[in-house]
Amino acid sequence: MDCVPIKKAARNYCSVESWKNRFPITKWLPGYSLGYLVSDIVAGLTVGLMVIPQSLAYASVAKLPIQYGLYSSYMGCFVYCILGGAKDVTIGPTAIMSLLVSSYGKQGPDQHTGIHEPSYAILLAFLCGVIQLIMGIFHLGTLTGFISASVVAGFTTASAITIAFGQVKHILGIHFSSGSFAEDVYNTFKHIPDSNPWDVLLGVITIVALVLLTLIQKDTVVWEKKGWKDASMATKVLWKFLWFMGTARNAIVVICGMLVALALESSGHADVITVTGHINSTGLPAFKPPDFHLPNILGVFNIGIALVPIIGYFESIVIGKGFARQSNYKIEPNQELVAIGVCNIAGSFVQAYPVTGSFSRTAVNFQSGVRTPAAGIFTGAVVMLALAFLTPLFRLIPEATLGAVIIVALIKLIQLPIIKRLWTIRKLDLVPYLVTLVASLGLDVAYGTLIGIGVDLVILLFPVARPSIKIDSSSQQINDLELSSASHSQQLQVGAESVAVVTVDSSIRYPSIDYISEQITELSSSVDHPTKLVLDFSRVNMIDYTVVQGMSDLMVDLRRAGVRAAFANVLPSIKEQLNKGDIYQLRMFDSVQDAIWSLAENTGEDLEPDNNGDVKA
């Protein structure tokens, strides 16, 4: 055996360059400068201020105690700094990961609080990381190419609707244990009369404030871009201040909400608005491995074990590619998989649930002028400080405030205008979008996405499953033959009643064999019932095992229907496959004419197929 290619691959694999690619920090760290450091600190701290309220809110989407949002927000930043290839990407909990965790990272909620035991979510993070790492090492990231843009849009829209609607109850200050989207809708409307008007007031004010701050932030980005050079110092300071207010909007509304709660508590009206309430654990989480001895792991994680790593990767890579495009650099998808994988594995040791790149925080990171992934260190440090010193305050966070934060963050992910785009560009692509959307809302997003991918594949594979078949049952070829070989005229006239030539216009693969067999056997029971049939394989350049089996069955079926069949123009490789398939009375000829001639010559002396009880199952 020749080992040269293996040796070469091994040498390639071990080269300094490839190891540098595996640790992108080695590429940017040598050129790191004070200017970069300042930029990274500003960006890192800005994102840090953003991630604290966001992660608390997302933990509540994941139906975990809210401090788990912070537990999940720092380790990923540190790890990504070493392994990550996109300067802008910020790793941490996201809405979609939280939604998946709420479905696949739990063993049934606590009866009293509706909160889940976090051990499963942490183990899920570990396993998700291992799968992502393996996928990255074996370069399987490209498999996500089988998820089309329509399915992604359907999935994102359904997730956003599910998550946002799930928060309406917090705005209304009503309580019930959440279930599917349909149950949530039903219960929310049923409980509207029990709404707490003070929660509603706080929620609505928070939403309005958040929308205004979002608009302000967007406008300042535009103003700065257009008029930064000509602006006065005062204008610049005002713009920066407004931009910062907009960016820190979540932190601002959470602090305001806490102040309101504190004021109410001090004045003896603690129960007027619904707050998060007492948190058992304070400070940083312990560093310990996830619990590998949980019961019924497969039952709990279910399809989540496959979908959480894939969707997590997908979310991050879409964001990473988008911002790499903005900043004119390239990212290596499989290296990103490795990075996120290690983020999740390491995260599971500090009780993090599955994390990935966050769109909103990555955008702010970019706008804040981040230069390298080192910014993550400062984001992580802010989160750790918050955990160390602020957890006792979290009990004051009003639930309506967190609900408002989530709703405003997610409403823009609801992609309905895409319906018009799909309609104008390719109507058929509306089907996977709508199927994914409806199935995700009706069942849950994971199943909905799987179903959507399935429908998309069926649409994609339709041409493979239904190749075009040309059936020529004229007897012209026979007549030609009669002229050229007069000695065979007796048989030929018998044969001339009808010969069908069937040409399949592409390679034959397993999804199409039933269809092809049916078309051919139907032909044999048609009115001008041909007694001879030639399968012209001139355009068939690939078959598979199922097709060989199918051809074998087809030959028996044809013989029983009184049709004598032969193959013509079979490629040598396919000839070999058919020969090895033990096909009943296999006859192959170099041309259609030869095949017709031979069929016309020998009639009737074929053996009947075996009539015993054995069938090939």
Added chain:
Amino acid sequence: MDCVPIKKAARNYCSVESWKNRFPITKWLPGYSLGYLVSDIVAGLTVGLMVIPQSLAYASVAKLPIQYGLYSSYMGCFVYCILGGAKDVTIGPTAIMSLLVSSYGKQGPDQHTGIHEPSYAILLAFLCGVIQLIMGIFHLGTLTGFISASVVAGFTTASAITIAFGQVKHILGIHFSSGSFAEDVYNTFKHIPDSNPWDVLLGVITIVALVLLTLIQKDTVVWEKKGWKDASMATKVLWKFLWFMGTARNAIVVICGMLVALALESSGHADVITVTGHINSTGLPAFKPPDFHLPNILGVFNIGIALVPIIGYFESIVIGKGFARQSNYKIEPNQELVAIGVCNIAGSFVQAYPVTGSFSRTAVNFQSGVRTPAAGIFTGAVVMLALAFLTPLFRLIPEATLGAVIIVALIKLIQLPIIKRLWTIRKLDLVPYLVTLVASLGLDVAYGTLIGIGVDLVILLFPVARPSIKIDSSSQQINDLELSSASHSQQLQVGAESVAVVTVDSSIRYPSIDYISEQITELSSSVDHPTKLVLDFSRVNMIDYTVVQGMSDLMVDLRRAGVRAAFANVLPSIKEQLNKGDIYQLRMFDSVQDAIWSLAENTGEDLEPDNNGDVKA
């Protein structure tokens, strides 16, 4: 709107002929004769004798109380008699359906007995029937074409191994609650020292007896075929007797086992061998609808809700087609789906779990000379009689006997010789076989099958995901152009440094867009960095929404890399799609030459793409 085709379809749908196809009984009943009746009675009773011990054993595979096997064995026979199109097919519990029910038809076993609450299995039968009925009505049976012969072989082998090995503990007389295949193997070997020698003795004797009877039955079939005409009356009677003994082998060993247990019980040694033990309910099951108010239905049924109907249908159709081939008639797959669907719906009202066509019983039905599906009436009647009068005796059935019945029945389903066939016919098809086999044994057969189908689709789609791309970066075309249009020579020389022409050799669909984009952007960062690029779309006859999005991103990427790009030879329909896609600086020309010319003419005046924070997610 023109209603003619709808009217025509409606008329077709309502025609007498199509209704006759929907009730195949209308086709054979008018010609029914006394001769047919005798044949059907013989076949029906023979199969009835066979189904009683088999169904008791399969119920234990499904981890249900054994009488549920009989509950599942008669309604299907009656319904199929009216709706079924294959005279040989016998509907009832099967090993594979039972295995699936053991995984997806339960809410955790009873702590003491390891037996599951049957309500879920019954509801699963109902839902499975509804799905099959819907699939049949909408002609979705063809979707099973996406399951290749390799996956089916892997699935069947894994199921047989799992079920057969799961019975080893009954032969050994040891007890532990079953789990995955791996857990079963581990626990079985761990408990070997606790084996009950009397159970082992009974089990081994039963296995030997069954194997001998199977061989005798096979031989008599051969003898009869060869020498029936010349045989003496005595020989014929002997053959028929031996054949019957072979066919009734399961009933014989079960009766013998019960006699042994009865003898031991009477002599005060009741505990020497392990028996099924007392059965709570006796007689026929009540006729009542399944329980629709069970908790956590989605969690229990899981992917089973999709796989049980599909695998059930698949099992039946493979058997049906095989025997239709033997007896020279045709079956209509979608009508079979309707028939099995109604069998399952009706069955769920008499507490049946999901049923389908049984291979072994169909084979015996065929060998017994069945003429019409009316034989099912007699099979069903035998089962009902057994339920009415024999249930009190079932407590005496030794577990080792049932275990032996299952092991002998399934060992022949283990398809290992197929490895050699796959190896010789198409090695790549070994991959889905082995993946399905290993994943089914490692996880469970449902997940394993899904993974196998996935791997198979990836192999199938590889050419779609990796179309061949021809890149021509010679500057010859430019030079030709220089000669023909001298006035443009200045710009052309600038352009002549390098122009790449990229031709994609098939339609571009979503799984390939990332790959194509990567190939093209890599080109732009290669050594002979082309500054101009023409995408020759002459062979592209289909694109989709994801591709339009991808092309839009690609154009931005190329511009940022300093490459000016244009499309050439775009089909009108694709031109329209691209036009509607808001693609950045979209330029389309009627020929590659025109495109090169235009690119060479206008240099540098393009606007830079927007540099704001917005990316398309």
